[in-house]
Amino acid sequence: MLLSRAELAALIPHAGTMCLLDGVLSWDRSRIRCIARSHRAPDNPLRHAGRLSALCGVEYASQAMAVHGGLMADGGRPAAGYLASLRDLTCHVAQLDDIAEDLVIKAENLTGEGSRVIYAFSITAGDRDLLSGRAAVVIDAGVTELGTA
Template identity: 85%
Template sequence: MPMTRPMTRDELAGLIPHAGTMCLLDGVLAWDRSRIRCIARSHRAPDNPLRHAGRLAALCGVEYASQAMAVHGGLTSGGERPPAGYLASLRDLACHVARLDDIAEDLIIEAENLTGEGSRMIYGFSVTAGGRELLSGRAAVVIDAGGTDRGVA
């Protein structure tokens, strides 16, 4: 996967509607027209806003993947924040662990645009750590044609 240069958390935060601790990704490692690879450390943070009763369920990996997809959308559209995107469906979702907060290694989030352009896309995604797959699946994403900035990436 070609890489123009790694992106920092501050740079990628401008491409998604999430702010503060809700911006879960720490950087972009590589990307091209169809794929992106991101890194995250926030799964270990006690103040992670997705934690419930002190734990971060593996299903929260879907939000990490969603943010990677949103960043990819911004990068492939010239570095501008894309309109809000919504997860229309998830398919073939597989969780191989129960929790993310007890994973010592950094998370690597990969997403690939499998099909679609314009306002509807299907991405395949995976979340791994230390070479082990933690979560994977496919997501249908619909981009808000109205261009509002209020939704989930």
């Protein structure tokens, strides 16, 4: 594993159980591949009525994108980013909490212009596709060029 949970937690604003990823398996300038086991944890903060909807996979993917942004910033904490839209979201399962295997979260930066980035993402477990889609992220959404909102 290239980065441990503690190392990647330093790259995102999430702490404690809200840091859903357990490690970075690989990354380069355009892609990242992370691993997660937290979908099986009974104290996962995204669970509702004891279940973890497959839609929560979007948060796993968002955290992978944020880690990628931090790594691209030479290991510094990335600028704040906000999920602006989702496209082509496909859930192949209803729940994640009943997936026995570790989750592998992949994100690929398709394009980025200044404060806007588009990633394609997918989540798999073993040879099963669980979730996929594209996300548009706006970086520092509340700040103008002059530094005021």
